[in-house]
Amino acid sequence: MRSDAVILGFDTSAAHCAAALVQGDTLLAELHEDMARGQAERLLPLLEQVLSMGGKGWHDLDALAVGVGPGNFTGIRIAVSAARGLSLGLNVPAIGVSVFDARAEGLPRPLCVVEDARRDEVYMQNFAPDPDTAQMLALANAPALINGAAVTGSAAQALADLTGAQLIAPRFGLAHAIARAALHRLGQSNPRPAPLYIRPADAAPSSQPPVAILP
Secondary structure (H helix, E strand, O other), X not given: OOOOOEEEEEEOOOOEEEEEEEEOOEEEEEEEEEOOOOHHHHHHHHHHHHHHHOOXXXXXXXXXXXXXXXXXXXXXXHHHHHHHHHHHHHOOOEEEEOHHHHHHOOOOOOEEEEEEEEOOEEEEEEEOXXXXXXXXXEHHHOXXXXXXXXXXXXXXXXXXHHHOOEEOOXXXXXXXXXXXXXXXXXXXXXOOXXXXXXXXXXXXXXXXXXXXXOO
């Protein structure tokens, strides 16, 4: 791992479009824009804006880092598709980082990351000391599985109140944390980024037969 590697991290897994540029441990630029829709059109201009703010160009990048969820089904696909395409075009690796790893970045262990999954459910993952498998649970069933004294994430306050666990805020903004987490994995054998879906898609599968793809 190069300590001065330049990494562009970004995320569209929720109602936002976020990006950050780091060089090693130094944050060069960061933008986070709240938006309910339009991430597909905004993402690439936002990335170019962050690069410009950080005094870098596409050719300066050593890697890309992308948030893979869990989160909004379409939003995750926007960022992951962009990361894969840019990776091919720039000939640099693209590293997928989950929301759990991003929220836990730079925080002491043991730690339980809790994210709001709506419908009175939460996504959660323990980091104590080795991460377990992320899962979705009913809010009422989650407290018994909290491992450790620290809880962080957008749905954590209710669980902290129920369990007495200490509530710790994420140390970095989401895109910044994604870029930092990817820095630790640079030089390793990383699979291509792929969406992390814990809850099945709400859309019903089409009743029409699939289109034949010619060889």
